Amino acid sequence: MEKLLLVRYGDLMLKGQNKKRFLKAAIHNAKRMVNDDRVRFDVAHDRLYVYPEGADIDAVAQALTRVSGLGSYSPVVRTTRVIDDVVKTALAWLAPHIKGEMTFAVSTKRADKKYPLRSIDITKRVATALLKAHEGLSVDLTNPDVKLHIEVRRHGVYLYHEKIPLMGGFPVGIGGKAILLLSGGIDSPVAGYLTMKQGVALDAMHFESTPLTTIESAQKAIDLTKKLALYNLDMEMKLHLVPFYKLHRAILDYVPEPYHITIMRRLMVRVADRFAEREHTPVLISGESIGQVASQTLESMHVTDNACTRPIIRPLATTDKNAIVDIARAIDTYTISTLPFDDCCSVYTPSRPATKPRVYYAERYERLFDVEELVEDTVKRTHTISLTPESDLNLVAKGLSVEDALDQGGEDLAARSE
Numbered sequence: 183m184e185k186l187l188l189v190r191y192g193d194l195m196l197k198g199q200n201k202k203r204f205l206k207a208a209i210h211n212a213k214r215m216v217n218d219d220r221v222r223f224d225v226a227h228d229r230l231y232v233y234p235e236g237a238d239i240d241a242v243a244q245a246l247t248r249v250s251g252l253g254s255y256s257p258v259v260r261t262t263r264v265i266d267d268v269v270k271t272a273l274a275w276l277a278p279h280i281k282g283e284m285t286f287a288v289s290t291k292r293a294d295k296k297y298p299l300r301s302i303d304i305t306k307r308v309a310t311a312l313l314k315a316h317e318g319l320s321v322d323l324t325n326p327d328v329k330l331h332i333e334v335r336r337h338g339v340y341l342y343h344e345k346i347p348l349m350g351g352f353p354v355g356i357g358g359k360a361i362l363l364l365s366g367g368i369d370s371p372v373a374g375y376l377t378m379k380q381g382v383a384l385d386a387m388h389f390e391s392t393p394l395t396t397i398e399s400a401q402k403a404i405d406l407t408k409k410l411a412l413y414n415l416d417m418e419m420k421l422h423l424v425p426f427y428k429l430h431r432a433i434l435d436y437v438p439e440p441y442h443i444t445i446m447r448r449l450m451v452r453v454a455d456r457f458a459e460r461e462h463t464p465v466l467i468s469g470e471s472i473g474q475v476a477s478q479t480l481e482s483m484h485v486t487d488n489a490c491t492r493p494i495i496r497p498l499a500t501t502d503k504n505a506i507v508d509i510a511r512a513i514d515t516y517t518i519s520t521l522p523f524d525d526c527c528s529v530y531t532p533s534r535p536a537t538k539p540r541v542y543y544a545e546r547y548e549r550l551f552d553v554e555e556l557v558e559d560t561v562k563r564t565h566t567i568s569l570t571p572e573s574d575l576n577l578v579a580k581g582l583s584v585e586d587a588l589d590q591g592g593e594d595l596a597a598r599s600e
């Protein structure tokens with residue numbers, strides 16, 4: 183008797199070449215996540231059999247919950263092709279799950295048609311034995327409490343009865359790459375996770391305003407990137423740390439208060455757009471959600487998008503906060519996101535932010551200072567670090583601004599984690 187996992191893929195509505203690519207990527211990602219040479223992956227048509235071969239099966243299953251593109255799994259027990267063994271295994275495998283009055287069904291498939299017994303004969307033998315062993319048990323073929331699946335394969339007979347959902351979506355990487363605008367808040371990490379689940383790999387970009395804001399707030403972006411890296415291609419994520427200080431100053435000095443946040447967003451996406459151009463990245467991802475704060479209105483999104491040549495995808499546009507928080511907890515970003523360090527938005531406290539800003543005014547205010555030169559300079563001074571879930575990059579003790587801290591040896595740390 184050997185235990186293994188039967189894994190089904192997620193959105194497999196694909197054909198031909200695309201499907202091949204999907205399967206290859208899903209298996210590559212699953213192997214990376216499981217990260218144990220003992221574990222054997224056996225690809226069979228539209229399924230994947232995972233044999234622990236000595237590794238802890240629960241740890242393997244746990245790792246698979248973090249692989250996008252996998253739809254569900256079943257814990258499987260494998261026995262010999264001798265019918266008495268099949269019956270015995272079925273009894274032992276189901277015993278802990280049968281209590282009192284319950285209904286069941288057995289479904290048998292022969293992947294190996296040369297097996298001497300017909301499917302119906304196997305089903306009957308197993309069902310009869312189960313009925314005899316448990317008094318409260320009865321058969322219900324349409325809506326059973328327990329459904330035992332039996333698969334006759336060339337190297338043994340496989341039995342399973344549970345189906346546990348996995349992430350679904352597409353293997354990360356097959357949808358290309360995008361830049362995630364990652365703040366220290368609750369929403370943008372969740373937006374990033376959902377994007378990766380949909381098959382898109384990410385680089386993160388954080389606008390930090392040290393020393394105007396605390397270095398702890400930039401550290402939050404680093405710690406969030408480490409959490410997100412777990413789901414990214416090869417479990418690694420680049421973080422572009424953008425020194426936004428000078429742009430903030432310009433906004434405070436030149437822009438009328440109600441437009442502070444509007445212009446801030448426009449400058450952020452300008453920088454990101456410039457960066458994306460250089461890196462051949464076609465879209466940006468943001469954590470905005472319609473109506474969540476005064477500045478996240480449709481008009482606001484229009485004026486922001488007007489400053490950017492790329493589409494800005496907002497996966498959370500219509501998701502309510504409770505649902506976002508649930509995901510943030512599930513991916514373990516919530517605790518970091520709710521640490522009380524001020525981010526760039528706290529630089530501004532407009533008493534009457536424009537909730538219906540207009541492109542005309544935004545452009546007019548941007549002519550009051552040299553946007554082009556500031557954006558170019560900011561792009562040039564951006565530091566890129568590469569992070570994994572295990573990286574230990576802590577800038578907090580190293581200075582008051584991110585640029586100083588990275589000069590103080592932070593960059594060595596970052597380089598080591600690459």
Ligand code: ATP
Nearest residue numbers: 363364365367368369370387388389468469470526
């Ligand atoms: P979040 O919880 O993601 O911070 P929020 O509801 O607080 O979102 P805002 O602070 O208004 O909303 O920001 C909206 C979006 O703009 C964020 O989700 C993020 O994508 C982007 N953004 C805001 N601040 C930053 C920043 N400092 N660096 C990078 N992106 C940012």
Ligand code: MG
Nearest residue numbers: 365366367527
């Ligand atoms: Mg925020």
